[in-house]
Amino acid sequence: MRFVDEFRDAGKARALAARIAALCEPGRSYRFMEVCGGHTHTIYKHGIEDFLPEAVRLVHGPGCPVCVIPMGRVDDAIAIARQPDVIMTSFGDMMRVPGGQGSFFDAKAAGADIRMVYSPLDALKIARAEPGKRVVFMAIGFETTAPSTAMTVLRAAADGVDNFAVFCNHVMIIPAIKAILDSPDLRLDGFLGPGHVSAVIGCRPYEFIARDHGRPLVCAGFEPLDILQSVHLLLRQLAEGRAQVENQYSRVVPWDGNPKALRVIGEVMEPRPYFEWRGLGFISHSALRIKEAYARFDAERIFDLPGVRVADPKACQCGEVLKGVLRPWECKVFGTACTPETPIGTCMVSSEGACAAYYAFGRFSRERVREASRT
Amino acid sequence: MSLEESRERQVLDRIERVRRRRPRLREERVTLAHGAGGKATNTLVDAVFLEAFRNPLLEAMTDGATVTAGGARLVFTTDSFVVSPLFFPGGDIGDLAVNGTVNDLAVCGARPLYLSAGFVLEEGMPVDDLRRVVDSMARAAARAGVQVVAGDTKVVQRGRADGCYITTAGLGVLTADVELSPENVRPGDAVLVSGPIGDHGITVMLARGELDIDADLASDTAPLHELCALLLKAAPGTRVMRDATRGGVATVLAEIATASEVAIVVDEAALPVRPEVAGAGELLGIDPLYVACEGRMVAIVDGTDADAALAALRAHPLGAGAALIGRVAADPEGLVLLNTAFGGTRIIDLLVGDPLPRIC
Numbered sequence: 001m002r003f004v005d006e007f008r009d010a011g012k013a014r015a016l017a018a019r020i021a022a023l024c025e026p027g028r029s030y031r032f033m034e035v036c037g038g039h040t041h042t043i044y045k046h047g048i049e050d051f052l053p054e055a056v057r058l059v060h061g062p063g064c065p066v067c068v069i070p071m072g073r074v075d076d077a078i079a080i081a082r083q084p085d086v087i088m089t090s091f092g093d094m095m096r097v098p099g100g101q102g103s104f105f106d107a108k109a110a111g112a113d114i115r116m117v118y119s120p121l122d123a124l125k126i127a128r129a130e131p132g133k134r135v136v137f138m139a140i141g142f143e144t145t146a147p148s149t150a151m152t153v154l155r156a157a158a159d160g161v162d163n164f165a166v167f168c169n170h171v172m173i174i175p176a177i178k179a180i181l182d183s184p185d186l187r188l189d190g191f192l193g194p195g196h197v198s199a200v201i202g203c204r205p206y207e208f209i210a211r212d213h214g215r216p217l218v219c220a221g222f223e224p225l226d227i228l229q230s231v232h233l234l235l236r237q238l239a240e241g242r243a244q245v246e247n248q249y250s251r252v253v254p255w256d257g258n259p260k261a262l263r264v265i266g267e268v269m270e271p272r273p274y275f276e277w278r279g280l281g282f283i284s285h286s287a288l289r290i291k292e293a294y295a296r297f298d299a300e301r302i303f304d305l306p307g308v309r310v311a312d313p314k315a316c317q318c319g320e321v322l323k324g325v326l327r328p329w330e331c332k333v334f335g336t337a338c339t340p341e342t343p344i345g346t347c348m349v350s351s352e353g354a355c356a357a358y359y360a361f362g363r364f365s366r367e368r369v370r371e372a373s374r375t
Numbered sequence: 376m377s378l379e380e381s382r383e384r385q386v387l388d389r390i391e392r393v394r395r396r397r398p399r400l401r402e403e404r405v406t407l408a409h410g411a412g413g414k415a416t417n418t419l420v421d422a423v424f425l426e427a428f429r430n431p432l433l434e435a436m437t438d439g440a441t442v443t444a445g446g447a448r449l450v451f452t453t454d455s456f457v458v459s460p461l462f463f464p465g466g467d468i469g470d471l472a473v474n475g476t477v478n479d480l481a482v483c484g485a486r487p488l489y490l491s492a493g494f495v496l497e498e499g500m501p502v503d504d505l506r507r508v509v510d511s512m513a514r515a516a517a518r519a520g521v522q523v524v525a526g527d528t529k530v531v532q533r534g535r536a537d538g539c540y541i542t543t544a545g546l547g548v549l550t551a552d553v554e555l556s557p558e559n560v561r562p563g564d565a566v567l568v569s570g571p572i573g574d575h576g577i578t579v580m581l582a583r584g585e586l587d588i589d590a591d592l593a594s595d596t597a598p599l600h601e602l603c604a605l606l607l608k609a610a611p612g613t614r615v616m617r618d619a620t621r622g623g624v625a626t627v628l629a630e631i632a633t634a635s636e637v638a639i640v641v642d643e644a645a646l647p648v649r650p651e652v653a654g655a656g657e658l659l660g661i662d663p664l665y666v667a668c669e670g671r672m673v674a675i676v677d678g679t680d681a682d683a684a685l686a687a688l689r690a691h692p693l694g695a696g697a698a699l700i701g702r703v704a705a706d707p708e709g710l711v712l713l714n715t716a717f718g719g720t721r722i723i724d725l726l727v728g729d730p731l732p733r734i735c
Contacts, residue, residue, distance in 0.1 A: 001653050010718040047719015096408070096727075109404035118586065224717045329383055335390035340727040341414045342401060351660070361721040365384045368707050369720060 007223030008046070016228040017051040023235040030056045031187060032234055033324050035177060036194035037064030037352025038222050044361035046224040056231065059186075059324035060354035062176045062280065063194050065141040066093045067322060067346040067353045069169055070276045071310035074099030077138050077167055080303050081112040087130065088114045089123035090138040093350045098343060100310035120152035120166070127156070127164035136165045136299050144196040146170040146288060147261035150268035153290070153297050167299035168290050171275065173197045174205050175286035179277075181213050185325050190234040192227065193219035195249040200265075202257025203245050210243045221249040268294055278346050279312065279319025318345035321354055328358040335359060391709060394633075397421060412621030412667075413726035437556075438479040438617065441549065450485035452476060453544040461508065461538050463582035465574075465593030468541055469511035471669055474598050475620065476545035477519040481600040482616040482672055484555050484607060485547030490516065491525035492543050497536040508539065519598035521545070553607060557634035557675075559614040564703040565681035566639060567674045569602055569688055570595065570696035572624050573652040576666035581655065588658060590651040597670030602694050609687030612677025619671050624700075625664035625723045627673045628711045636708045641701035641723065644716040665726050675703065 024030065034040060040060045043049065049058065062068060074097055081088035081104070088104070095104045095116065108114040113133075117123050120137045127135035139149040149166055156164040173194060180186065193206055198219045206217045216237040220230035230248045237244060247253055268291060275287030290298035312318065315333045320326040328334055328347070338344040340356055347355035398414070400422035408415040425433060432440040439452030456472045473490065480487040492512065496505065516523055574595040581588055599618060607613055617627040624646075632639045648656075648663045656663045670693065676684045681699055688694030711723040 001650050001657070004653075004657060008717045010716065013718050044721060046715045046717040047721045048717075050719040105406040105408060106402065106404065109402070109406045122585070224719075329386045335386065336393045339393075341398070341418070360724050363387060363390065363724070364707055364710055364712065364720075364722050365380070365387055366720070367380050368384065369712065371706075 004223070007221070007225045009225065012225055013051055013228060016225070016232055020051070020056065020228065020232050020235060021053045023232065023239050024053055024055045025239070028055065030189045030235065030238070031059050032056070032190045032192060032231060033059040033061045033180070033188050034192040034220070034227075035061040035063045035173065036192075036197065037067065037350065037354070038196065039192055039194070039220060039227060040064070040354050040357050041352050042222050042224060042227060044357040047361075048224055048227055049362070050366070051228060052231065056235070058192075059188065060321065060328075061324055062180065062277070062322040063142065063173060063197070064322075064347070064350050064352040064354070065145070065171070066097055066350035067318065068171060068176075068277045068280070069094075069097060069140060069346060070278045071099045071312065072276065072308055073169055074103070075101055075310060076305045076307060078102070078104065078107045078112070079306050080136055080167060080299055081107055081114050083134075083303065085133050086113065087126060087133050087135045088112065088138060089117045089126060089135060090114065091118075091140065092116045093352075094138055094140060096343065097346055097349050100308075120149050121155070124152050124156055124161060124164055127161050131163055134163050134165060134302070136167055138169070139166050140169045142171055142173050142194070142197045143200040143265070146265050146269065147200060147258075150264045153268045153294055154264065156297055157294065162296060165297050165299040165302055166290060168269065168288060170269065170288040171277070172271070172286055172288065173201070175283050176277065176280070177206075177209065179280055179283050180323055181209070181215075183323050183325070186323060188215060188324070189238060190215050191217040192230050192234070193217045193245070195219060195221050195226075195253060198249065198253040198257070200258050200261045203247050203253065203255050204257075206245045210245050214243045216243045217245050219245070219247045219249045219253050221252065276309065279322045281319075313344050316345040318347045321345075321347050328355040331355070335363070394709075408727070411726065412626060415727065417725070435556075437483060439483040439485070439545075439547070441483065448549040450480050450483045450547045450549060451544070452479040452483075453542065454479060455540065455542040457537065457540050458579060459537050460579075460582055461504065463579050463594055465578060466596040466669075467508055467511050468539065469508035470515035471596050472541040472543045473512050473515035473519060473521070474596050474669060476543040477521060478599045478618040478670070478672070480545050480547035481598070481603040482555075482618050483547070483549075484551065484553035484603065484616070485549050486604070487519055487521045487545055487547040487598075487600050489524045489546045490521050490543050492523050492541060493527040494529070495536050495540040496528065496530045497538055498530055498533040500538050505539065508541075515598070519600060551607060553613075555613065555615050557615050557631045560631060560635040560637055560675050560703055561614070562637060562703050562705040563678040564614055564675050565678050565684070565699055566628070566641065566701040566703065567676065567681070567684055567688065568619070568624060568647065568698055568700050569599070569672045569674070569694045570670075571647040571649045571652070572619065572668055572671060573648060573656065573663035573666035575669040576623070577652045577655045577663070580659070586659070588655055590655055592649070592651045595668050595670040597693050599670060599672050599693065602672065602688060602691050605687045605691055605694075606674055606676075606684055610676040610680035610684035612680045613684070614675045614677070616672050616674045619668045619673050621667050622726055623663070623665040623667055624671075624673055625662070625711070626725055629723060629725045631675065632711045633709050638704040638707050638709070639701055639711045640704050641711060641713045643713050645698055645700045647696050647698045664723065678702070
């Protein structure tokens, strides 16, 4: 497959692995956080840890859109979906996310009209086709997906599709990274920057990480060689005593981002004073809401929402996993009480969640496989 | 082994123990995940159907039940078809309904003989469409050498069925003295697949027209009885055959590994996947390993029979793209490991719900 196979070349991977190993100082260990859930998925899916020396550990970060949605917001969305003449639309990833009173799948089985869509424009299409219904789009994601939500609102406004609305849960990556950096119980040596988010916001917003915190960040692509090359770039910075923002994913990420996409977000949305993140708690100016000018498309204004904060289940340690303090298997309920089929925490739901990715792809002992291959 | 590795291993062992427990059905209502062929389906079947109908033949949970009647060993099976759209490139619900049941019999080692067909029709369905479906069933039955000898028709109100649903049941006879079971699988065995994987599922997904993706693809729907017979003849050490329908090759392998308490090690680079299927899968975030085929089988044969088995499959037009995709190992038992084309290792597990596209 063109444009894919080039980035999955096993020979190049081995060469990079050798260069990575050569850059590691003896006796030193390195912890790099991949901020984005898409990276986590790639790392496990292709078995990238097999290429890294033991001294280099990848720590999974908070950049999984589904994982950071708090239970109360799921309950609010289900409350909207249960209203008469409402069609709730959502990306497939959201369907199994548990709220305080079940998931979208459960609500759908109980009679709510909840449909999976691939894009907010599909939701708008449904709204046009069913003028007698109110069609609500459950908008989730970082700056990656916010522009398409905003564009859809603009389209609805321009075409007068007044039965369309957005339940806005868009979040922003920089406040989350700040929260991680301020977390006292975490030692990180550098970051793999989120490639897709950066395609929108560019590389400049990360400069404070290098400047104020002395940590290097490399904006990384999503193919396995991208990840290895980015790890190599991080190690090279550390070896040379540098802490800078570098762009490995320049084929997609412009240094200054995508001004048009940023303009569209700014036209339709504005930062909320604060927003609750699953496991991370309330973070100020960390999420987006629909602006007053587009209030008629804002589900939070149209519907009377319960807005009840639901505490995470006691056993759930998603917060520690999202911050990279715990590895998935170190959570008390991982794989026993909390599994992909019966998730307690969101990290076990989305394929980009660290727990789900580890459970589905990485749940084996490398040591044991090595032993088995020797016999 | 470091302290950390030994801690991780303890956790992994605990998880395997939990996985071997009987799953519990927690939902109060049936959800779409219960129909996706992964873990949720298995849980529902175990908790509701197996619980009620429990008997040794059903408990084997194979594609068909092998029964003895009047001295003959017969295989009996059934399958329902609810595909949407009814017509898609390479086939329709009609040939699917025939081939699906024929294949369930064939992979049990049986020669398919007779089918029944039950139709649930939606008020308003064009008779021309129904005729098209039934004509294609007739052609598929002739191709597979089976007769449709019993049937039933029901009509439900408009909106209560998606055009038409078909249930077929099939009866076949075991002529050779075959004992196929995942329990026969041994370390050193070879794992084969009869052709490119994922064609059917991706074709149908694209035919729904929701994705605005065009690809030159057709369903692989086909009867596997000749291929199965050829394989059994060429490789007497065939342990088990399965048609890789809902849940795809991954699900079949994961189920065999669990049932046989062996490890299956698959080589990703050896998996036959058409570039169109791989490309659509990349775009949609769907792994072709989990995508349904309707005319492909997975076979595990004695390692020494691997070459003969592969040659026999490739000699038949439906097996021209057959490939040796992996080997059976002793450890880690119950797991399917994939050596990725990139050079890493991961596991292949049962799918949890729908194979849904990722969002970013």
